[in-house]
Amino acid sequence: MSEGICYLVGAGPGDPGLMTLRGKECIELADVIVYDYLSNAEFLAWAKPDAELIYAGKKSKDHAIPQGGINQLLVDRAKEGKVVTRLKGGDPLVFGRGGEEAEELRDAGVAFEFVPGISSSIAGPAYAGIPVTHRDHCSQLTIFTGHENPEKMESSIDYDQIANSPGTKVMLMGVERLPIITGKIIEAGGDPELPVALVRWATTGQHRTITGTLATIAEVAEREEFKAPAVAVFGTVVNCRKKLNWFEERPLRGKRVVVTRTRKQASRMSKQLRELGADVLEMPTIRITRPEGKDSKEFAKAVVDAYTYDWLIFTSPNAVEHFFEAYYAVFEDARAIGGARIVAVGPGTAAKLKEFHVATDLMPETHVADAIPEAFAKKFGSVENMTMLWPRAKEVGDGLAKGLNEAGVILDEVIAYQTIPETEDPTGAVKRFQEEGADFITFTSASTVEGFLDLGLSIPDETAIASIGPVTSRALVENGYDPDAEAKSSDIPGLIAAVVELANEEPFEGDLED
Numbered sequence: 001m002s003e004g005i006c007y008l009v010g011a012g013p014g015d016p017g018l019m020t021l022r023g024k025e026c027i028e029l030a031d032v033i034v035y036d037y038l039s040n041a042e043f044l045a046w047a048k049p050d051a052e053l054i055y056a057g058k059k060s061k062d063h064a065i066p067q068g069g070i071n072q073l074l075v076d077r078a079k080e081g082k083v084v085t086r087l088k089g090g091d092p093l094v095f096g097r098g099g100e101e102a103e104e105l106r107d108a109g110v111a112f113e114f115v116p117g118i119s120s121s122i123a124g125p126a127y128a129g130i131p132v133t134h135r136d137h138c139s140q141l142t143i144f145t146g147h148e149n150p151e152k153m154e155s156s157i158d159y160d161q162i163a164n165s166p167g168t169k170v171m172l173m174g175v176e177r178l179p180i181i182t183g184k185i186i187e188a189g190g191d192p193e194l195p196v197a198l199v200r201w202a203t204t205g206q207h208r209t210i211t212g213t214l215a216t217i218a219e220v221a222e223r224e225e226f227k228a229p230a231v232a233v234f235g236t237v238v239n240c241r242k243k244l245n246w247f248e249e250r251p252l253r254g255k256r257v258v259v260t261r262t263r264k265q266a267s268r269m270s271k272q273l274r275e276l277g278a279d280v281l282e283m284p285t286i287r288i289t290r291p292e293g294k295d296s297k298e299f300a301k302a303v304v305d306a307y308t309y310d311w312l313i314f315t316s317p318n319a320v321e322h323f324f325e326a327y328y329a330v331f332e333d334a335r336a337i338g339g340a341r342i343v344a345v346g347p348g349t350a351a352k353l354k355e356f357h358v359a360t361d362l363m364p365e366t367h368v369a370d371a372i373p374e375a376f377a378k379k380f381g382s383v384e385n386m387t388m389l390w391p392r393a394k395e396v397g398d399g400l401a402k403g404l405n406e407a408g409v410i411l412d413e414v415i416a417y418q419t420i421p422e423t424e425d426p427t428g429a430v431k432r433f434q435e436e437g438a439d440f441i442t443f444t445s446a447s448t449v450e451g452f453l454d455l456g457l458s459i460p461d462e463t464a465i466a467s468i469g470p471v472t473s474r475a476l477v478e479n480g481y482d483p484d485a486e487a488k489s490s491d492i493p494g495l496i497a498a499v500v501e502l503a504n505e506e507p508f509e510g511d512l513e514d
């Protein structure tokens, strides 16, 4: 049996982009992942499909697994010869108890590695536009925990030192004790006018900052109902925020946007939304699978015979992907496609074709399947007796086939993939959506709408609905939901632009890649 190992990995403060490359590797390698409340649940999508995922997180008082149990779990699994990745918010060794866990592992003779992460103590201020050190302000930085009970007889926090030593002070934990803590600091001689900032859920879509002074911040926090998790920054560097605030100026800042695409397809859309400041909730409602049984045989035959057709019709990026993956499993030469020409329903499908180095010969003006017969008529007049192959989803409307048949096309349809409702929820997204709601929900196909309804979910009135195009909007309307916005161009950038316009009530002029 190979020997196990435990990686103690810092998952950063929440923004997935702040995970280290080594951290990602450790997630990909893991047989077992033990993760915390604060680490971003979406990292779990990098795990091997059969990895065991164990939630050990804690919200202040409610401990999912007591610390002793976590240590034992890490030791036991590693001793079974497994690769165990223990994910912790921020850095594992900055108030993360990584040191204690490593001691237990060492005592038990289990190999371990520390993988440092970006600590919220640094990243929180940075995302609030506050440099923790700055030559004009300070040359010293203190990081302390406010978790300690300051009323206890022998506090290990030296309030005198915090009040009187120079430089920036950063406090983790203990926001709920701010009135006592700031009181103690002022009592020990701290300047009541000293600027203080609190950054909550720093670097995530829920990121929020409030500012005040040593004398006022506790009151501001109470008024604003500002709760954990938050980082507190004490020091004149807080003033830099007036000039350096950057993250909080983004167009979707603080807005939660639900992405219902398949897990595999969600990531690019989510990334772009996050870059605009959104709190993205990936809640896939559908999953794409290969055709089965008779469908599968017919599809395989059609792929082999594709070169015999005049035209190949693609009405979704999924169809392109499934077709060309099957195609290159059979042929080793791109030229095996022969003289077949290609029609793509829209830019997303054309972009996917391009990934396989296949150019598009025809695209309808409106990017819906039913517009394809007219596009043919406009360009070629008659297409009578032309042979066409349409590798498609199992579930499609009948407009395209009808239109082509009426035009005298000899059309073959085969099923390239099927869409089934996504029933797994490893990141707890469905629960979060039900409990906390969202500002926007996006639908990228009629099937995402159907998958959503199959999950037994409903859209609350306060959640605005954005649809990628007319077919998706129709599916929504048929099910009693009126979309609040429909993308002007039926692709992901169009959909994101529609969300931004809804959020800001003005046209969006940013640049997005498809």
Ligand code: SAH
Binding pocket: 013, 014, 038, 088, 089, 090, 091, 092, 093, 094, 095, 096, 118, 119, 120, 121, 124, 171, 172, 173, 174, 199, 200, 201, 202, 203, 204, 228, 229, 230, 231
């Ligand atoms: N090891 C972590 C700290 C763990 S202690 C790190 O290096 O960041 C937990 C405390 O960290 C919370 O109470 C809060 O003060 C802070 N914290 C962690 N993530 C945070 C975030 N995204 N935003 C604000 N504070 C955060």
